[in-house]
Amino acid sequence: MQKAEQLALADRLLDYIDRQTLQLGESVYRQPVSEYTSPAQALREQQLFRQRPLCVGMSGDLPAPGHYLTHDASGLPLLLTRHTDGRFRAFLNVCRHRGARVAEAAGEGRGFVCPYHAWRYGLDGRLVSRPEEQAFPDCSREEHSLTALAADERHGLLWVNPTPGAPLDFAPEFAALEAEFAHYALDSFTPFATRELRRQMNWKLALDTFLESYHFCVLHKDSICAIFHHNLATFDTYGEHFRLVSPRRSISSLREQPREQWNLLPHLVVIYVLFPNTVLVWQGAQVEIWQIFPDGDDPARSVLRLTLYAPNPPDSDKARAHWQRNLDLVLHVVENEDFPVGEGIQRSFSSGAQSHIVFGQNEAALAHFHAAITRATAA
Numbered sequence: 369m370q371k372a373e374q375l376a377l378a379d380r381l382l383d384y385i386d387r388q389t390l391q392l393g394e395s396v397y398r399q400p401v402s403e404y405t406s407p408a409q410a411l412r413e414q415q416l417f418r419q420r421p422l423c424v425g426m427s428g429d430l431p432a433p434g435h436y437l438t439h440d441a442s443g444l445p446l447l448l449t450r451h452t453d454g455r456f457r458a459f460l461n462v463c464r465h466r467g468a469r470v471a472e473a474a475g476e477g478r479g480f481v482c483p484y485h486a487w488r489y490g491l492d493g494r495l496v497s498r499p500e501e502q503a504f505p506d507c508s509r510e511e512h513s514l515t516a517l518a519a520d521e522r523h524g525l526l527w528v529n530p531t532p533g534a535p536l537d538f539a540p541e542f543a544a545l546e547a548e549f550a551h552y553a554l555d556s557f558t559p560f561a562t563r564e565l566r567r568q569m570n571w572k573l574a575l576d577t578f579l580e581s582y583h584f585c586v587l588h589k590d591s592i593c594a595i596f597h598h599n600l601a602t603f604d605t606y607g608e609h610f611r612l613v614s615p616r617r618s619i620s621s622l623r624e625q626p627r628e629q630w631n632l633l634p635h636l637v638v639i640y641v642l643f644p645n646t647v648l649v650w651q652g653a654q655v656e657i658w659q660i661f662p663d664g665d666d667p668a669r670s671v672l673r674l675t676l677y678a679p680n681p682p683d684s685d686k687a688r689a690h691w692q693r694n695l696d697l698v699l700h701v702v703e704n705e706d707f708p709v710g711e712g713i714q715r716s717f718s719s720g721a722q723s724h725i726v727f728g729q730n731e732a733a734l735a736h737f738h739a740a741i742t743r744a745t746a747a
């Protein structure tokens with residue numbers, strides 16, 4: 369984040385703290401409960417995950433040529449590779465013979481051998497060889513490469529369009545966010561751990577939990593309330609994408625320093641929502657990427673893929689213990705505090721107890737997110 373932007377943010381946040389308020393949205397937003405329960409809406413939302421660029425991780429997930437990673441949370445079997453030329457590539461993880469998965473989990477190698485009949489593919493997806501070649505006349509190797517997907521690596525983030533043949537189209541407003549990412553050196557981060565969580569709630573309820581700090585000192589009174597200001601964050605939009613900045617309580621120490629010496633970043637958690645479904649949580653020495661998807665076609669189930677990244681590979685027991693504690697804290701807060709409430713909400717929605725919920729003017733990011741979903745699925 370550029371220095372001028374840091375100073376402007378610091379001014380806004382200190383002003384909010386002085387006035388014990390935040391910039392209010394234009395109006396209260398009434399959200400129909402059916403958006404979280406309707407199978408028809410869930411079907412419409414599938415297009416959100418098939419037509420837009422999806423963030424599937426960071427450069428450090430594929431640290432060197434030859435590395436590969438499978439990715440299934442989107443509902444499509446994806447195979448992500450780093451070719452010998454260093455380029456990030458993405459394919460459907462489906463053998464072109466009879467459909468077996470050609471790779472599992474993550475690893476390193478010169479290519480893939482299908483476990484069923486040993487068709488052999490390169491890291492660039494090319495079908496290199498197959499046993500009993502003469503049995504496949506009129507069925508060229510060239511036409512039976514792995515199905516390639518549009519893929520790009522930008523400022524340390526890995527992007528895929530999961531629809532074969534469809535391009536990666538970034539909205540023009542995304543450029544301003546990328547200019548900010550360029551300052552974070554995201555390409556130098558190393559994944560510490562990835563967890564896939566499955567919960568009994570709509571994917572948007574899982575995402576909603578990141579979108580306001582109005583609950584910090586209520587639901588999280590015994591955990592993060594001591595660290596962060598309550599009901600206090602900036603909110604800025606970049607087309608469908610948006611950014612929330614929550615100050616740590618330590619931000620008040622800036623008041624004792626001359627403004628030109630301020631270093632705001634250690635006092636922040638910055639939450640980027642990369643529409644539709646990725647939450648990037650930046651805290652300087654730590655980055656979390658949450659990819660949140662529907663789990664199948666049931667609107668009441670979701671799958672969350674979390675990766676916690678460290679700025680350097682943890683190279684000692686002490687460093688590993690430090691990162692394990694960070695991961696445990698993140699998981700404790702969401703798994704024991706946020707998500708049980710979300711699952712209770714889903715049950716109340718499914719019961720038909722009420723038709724609408726409301727987002728207050730202090731919950732403007734929720735209104736923005738759901739209005740964007742409504743627009744995108746009506747199109």
Ligand code: FES
Pocket residue numbers: 463464465466467468482483484485486487
């Ligand atoms: S299904 Fe892959 S080689 Fe037969």
Ligand SMILES: [Fe+2]
Pocket residue numbers: 577578583587588706
């Ligand atoms: Fe929370």
